Amino acid sequence: MSTQIRNLMKKFGSFKALHDINLEINSGEFVAILGPSGCGKTTLLRLLAGFDSPTSGEILIDKQELATTKFFLPPEKRNIGMVFQSFALWPHMNVKDHIRFPLKHQQFLSEDLKINIDSRVDEVLKMVDLLHLGDRMPNELSGGQKQRVALARAIAPKPALLLMDEPLSSLDAELRMSMRKEIKQLHQLTKASIVYVTHDQSEALAMADRIVVMNKGKIEQVGTPKEIYSCPTSTFVASFVGKANLIQGKWEGDTFYPLDDPTIKWGNTDVTSELKNKGIFPARPEQLEISLNEGGLEGIVTSVQYQGKEIHYTVTIKEEEQWVIHQDISKGFSVGEQVFIHLKINQNTTDGIKQLAYV
Missing domain, CATH: 3.40.50.300 (P-loop containing nucleotide triphosphate hydrolases)
Structure with a gap:
């Protein structure tokens, strides 16, 4: 019934x-x-x-x-x-x-x-x-x-x-x-x-x-x-489910320029039109990675939380925005360290659902 x-x-x-x-x-x-x-x-x-x-x-x-x-x-x-x-x-x-x-x-x-x-x-x-x-x-x-x-x-x-x-x-x-x-x-x-x-x-x-x-x-x-986790249609759903970082920038088709930086391009076809029209890329913590390799957005590590199989970082960009990034423990970073943020290529969104579902 x-x-x-x-x-x-x-x-x-x-x-x-x-x-x-x-x-x-x-x-x-x-x-x-x-x-x-x-x-x-x-x-x-x-x-x-x-x-x-x-x-x-x-x-x-x-x-x-x-x-x-x-x-x-x-x-x-x-x-x-x-x-x-x-x-x-x-x-x-x-x-x-x-x-x-x-x-x-x-x-x-x-x-x-x-x-x-x-x-x-x-x-x-x-x-x-x-x-x-x-x-x-x-x-x-x-x-x-x-x-x-x-x-x-x-x-x-x-x-x-x-x-x-x-x-x-x-x-x-x-x-x-x-x-x-x-x-x-x-x-x-x-x-x-x-x-x-x-x-x-x-x-x-x-x-x-x-x-x-x-x-x-x-x-x-x-x-x-x-659908809810991978393709949110509003900023509230994106931030409440999966705790996405709501990154402002510019969309041109399926190409995103984070923080309007013309030198950095992110590609993603899963972002819904509702968020694209607002100039937002909902990047979940597991979709981003930090490294010492240049070519990404520059930031400073401001918080490190050890979680066993992974580490939760908070990175401050341009002294204003703070993004949360989850990364495995193979490479550790310290508070105050200068790093570069990159979007992972071909990130499997199902992994994030499983991770959140079984925390």
């Missing part, structure tokens, strides 16, 4: 939290809503869940209206599952009872699930590798196990749409990495339609089929992880 969001707008008093949001989520698709704090992503999720009503616009699932300016369906009457940031487990219920609860009370439950509740509980617990912990209480579980219970409870009744509100933000870094893989595997097993809200670019890149980048209540860009 597909979900349609049409011309959605939400105001709180005079403040407009969402501006004309239009989006379609296809059946079985994993969509990540990505953006900084205050961009409207959680407001959008709350509207989908039925916790808030829209000021204007409409939301439909499988062509059935959930919310319009004249009609509003409450959360309990929507075929939607929800995974909260804080897990929201009930302290008086064991693991099995958490999974059993929506199977007893969800009005959209299929007849097959209604007569096979116990087998569905076991099936879901196997999916999240918690079958051996079915009798445990929430206070007897680790953070990762609690998150698995919350996931299992949400997917048990097979909702038309599964909403996740930054479900990994309260976990430590290593556990977040593990849970990313588990959520991705659950999506492949259940074929559920998922809307996943996050401010973490690496999560969105690692898990989503499509990413919706939001800023100041508006959708900046929608695309696959590779």
Whole structure:
């Protein structure tokens, strides 16, 4: 079942939290809503869940209206599952009872699930590798196990749409990495339609089929992880996803003259027309390299951060601009050293996506 969001707008008093949001989520698709704090992503999720009503616009699932300016369906009457940031487990219920609860009370439950509740509980617990912990209480579980219970409870009744509100933000870094893989595997097993809200670019890149980048209540860009990372259409997307250096200069066709320096030419056909028209080259940190070889833009190393397999440099150019450059450890540079910046030839953009996705 597909979900349609049409011309959605939400105001709180005079403040407009969402501006004309239009989006379609296809059946079985994993969509990540990505953006900084205050961009409207959680407001959008709350509207989908039925916790808030829209000021204007409409939301439909499988062509059935959930919310319009004249009609509003409450959360309990929507075929939607929800995974909260804080897990929201009930302290008086064991693991099995958490999974059993929506199977007893969800009005959209299929007849097959209604007569096979116990087998569905076991099936879901196997999916999240918690079958051996079915009798445990929430206070007897680790953070990762609690998150698995919350996931299992949400997917048990097979909702038309599964909403996740930054479900990994309260976990430590290593556990977040593990849970990313588990959520991705659950999506492949259940074929559920998922809307996943996050401010973490690496999560969105690692898990989503499509990413919706939001800023100041508006959708900046929608695309696959590779499209969002490699071909940003706005300066915000370029700097927020992949942390690109927004280099000013002059474009002539597919040739770029950084900082209007006529002696230095960079070639790139992946830069979108929107950024070319603004005279901007979005150079990600891994696309640039520094060396002692002349022929590049001259700069001074002002910061060095050792990261194990690579070093993160900040280089100041013309005493004004600062660019961040990631480089392997084969050649080290020191703070205060004069260097020259070059654009790498035939840089594989997929490498950058993998690097960001698994940091």
